[in-house]
Amino acid sequence: MRHLTSSSCFRMKAYLVRILTEALAKITDQPVQADIIIEKPRSADHGDAATNLAMTLTKKLGMPPRKIAEALKAALPLDDGYLSAVEIAGPGFINFRFSEKWLYGQLSEILETGAGYGKTTENAGKKMQIEFVSANPTGPLTVGHGRNAVLGDTIARLLEWTGAAVDREYYFNNAGRQMRVLGESVRARYLQELGQPAELPEDGYQGGYITDIAKTLIDAHEESLLGCPPNDPVFKNAAEHAIFADIRKTLERMNIRMDSFFNEHTLYEDGSIDRVVSRLRELDLAYDADGAVWFRTTKFGKEKDTVLVKSTGEPTYRLPDIAYHINKLDRGYDTCIDIFGADHIATYPDVVSAVEALGYDSKRIDVQVYQFVTIVKEGIPFKMSTRKANFVTLDELMDMVGSDVTRFFFLMRTPGTHLEFDIAEATQQGEKNPVFYLQYAHARIHSILSKATEEYDLSAEADLGLLTHPAETTLIKDLLQFPDMVAQAAHHREPHRLINYLNEVAASFHRFYHDCRIMGEAPELAVARVALLRAVVTVLNNGLTILGIQAPERM
C-alpha cells in the first residue's frame, strides 16, 4: 500500500482504505490480504475516487466481482463529512463521490496553508543528493545539457516539497584528454592572435570562445607566454576558469544553483580510487591481465569483463565513477540520484554492481536516464558537437525565448522519451506557446483579484458553501489533487506530470471564468468566488515555483 501523509488528498485516501478494510473484514470469515488501490477515475461520471478492490478479490473469494462489490458497498458507512455517494459500476468498480462538506473544508485548508500548500512529509527527514549537469568545462552549456540541468533541478525541487533535504552537486573532471586538447586549442589561438604560425590540434575545439579566452590571456600576459610549451597548464587553467564562470552564469540564469562542485581529482588524492581496486581484488572481482586491471563484469551478467586501469596506469572513467558513488554513499545520503543521458545507459550497471559488491545497498543509488534532445530549427533537425562548435548554447536559446520557456520545454515531456525542441514553436509569443497558457491564467486571476479588492469588502469570511456551480466544484476538486500530484511527480522523478496537472487546473479555471462571473453577483457569492480564485492562484503559484518558472502578475 502506498505511503500516506497528512495532506488532504492523502487523508481522503487513508479514510477510504480504512473503511474498505473494515468492510472487507465484515463480509468474510477468514482474514483476506488485499492491496487496496484508490485512484481518480479518468471520467467524472465515475465519481471522484474509485477502487478496483472487488475485481482483485474474485479469485480469493471465488465470487464474481459485482457480487463482491455489492457486499462491500452494503458494509460501507456513508459519512457525509467525507462522502455523498458510493456506486458500483462497470465490471465491479466501487466509485465514491466526495461530499460538499468535505470539499469546502479542504478548500479553506488551501487558503490557510497558502504558500506551503502542496508540501507533504513523504520524504521528511530524508537526506538526498542529486548529481546533474556534470559537463566537463570544455565549452559553454548547450541545449543538449539543458534537459539534464532542468530535470535535475526540478526533481530536486519536487523532492524538497515532499520533505527531503536535497543537495545539488556538479561532478567534473579537469584532468583528462579532452581538457588537454582544450588547453592546446587555446594555445594555438593565442599564437595565431599574436601572428605566430600555429594550427589547432587535429581534434581541437573550434568554437569562437576559444579565441576569446586566448585574447584574455593576451590582455593579462601580452607576449610572455610565447615560450611556454604546448602542455603548459596556463592555457588549460585559463580555459577552465573562463568556461566554468560562464557555466555558472548560465545556470544562474536558468534559476539553478548548485550546492557543490565535486572534482574527480579528489578521488585520486584521498586514495579512494586505490581503495576500490584493492577491495575488488580482495573479493576476486578485479584481476590483472595484459598489463591492465580488469573488473569481472561477466560475474554480473555482462558478456565481457571491463578494464578499470589501463596498461598505461591510467584508470578508465568507470573506476572513479565507482569511487565517486561510494564517496557519496559514505557522506550519509539516503538516496543519491544521477541524471544521465541515454549514452550512459549501458555503463551505469557496472557502477551499481561494484557498489553492491563492496557492501553498499545499491537501492540507495537511483539512476534516471533521459533521452536526447533533437533540436529542430526551421523544420529540420540538426546534430550538435561541442568540439566542432556546431551547437546552440543555452544562453543563445534564453536570449531568444527567455528562461521560463526554456525550462518549460525541457520539462514538458516524459524524460524517457525523445524530446523535440522546436525553436520556432518556443519562440512563438502567442497561444501556440504552451507556457503562456499557464502564465496567462495566473495573470488573469491577478487582474480580477485586484479589481475585486476595490469593489468588495473582502475582510469578512467567505461562505464557501455558495460555490455550487459545476465549474466551481470541479475546479475545487482539481485544486485538491495538487499535493498528491507533487508527491507522484517526485516519486517517479517526472516533472512533466506536474505540468500536465497545472494545465488542467488552468483549463478548469478558464472554464469557470467563462461560466461564472464575480463582479455584479451578490456580494456573498462574489466574496466566495474571490476566495476560490485565491486558492487557484495559490496552486498555480506553488506549482510554477516548483517548476522554477515565473508567475507573472501581468503579461
Added chain:
RNA sequence: GCGCUCGUAGCUCAACUGGACAGAGCAUCUGACUACGGAUCAGAAGGUUGGGGGUUCGAAUCCUCCCGAGCGCACCA
C-alpha cells in the same frame, strides 16, 4: 551481430505504472460575451495504440516473435 530505450490522431505528446469509452495542444472546420484580460471558451472532425501471437475478469502498458527508429557496444569520457 549483441544490449538498452522507444513506436499512440496529419504534427508534437499524455494516459495516475494492469482498469471503465485511449486523452490534450497545434493544424483544419463551425460557433461564443457591447460587462471582471478573446494569449480565452464551446463544438466538429481526426485511431485496428507499428504488426502477429500469448498471459487474465481486463492490455497502449506484462511475455514472445517480426517490422521500423534512436543510443550504446574501446586499455575514449
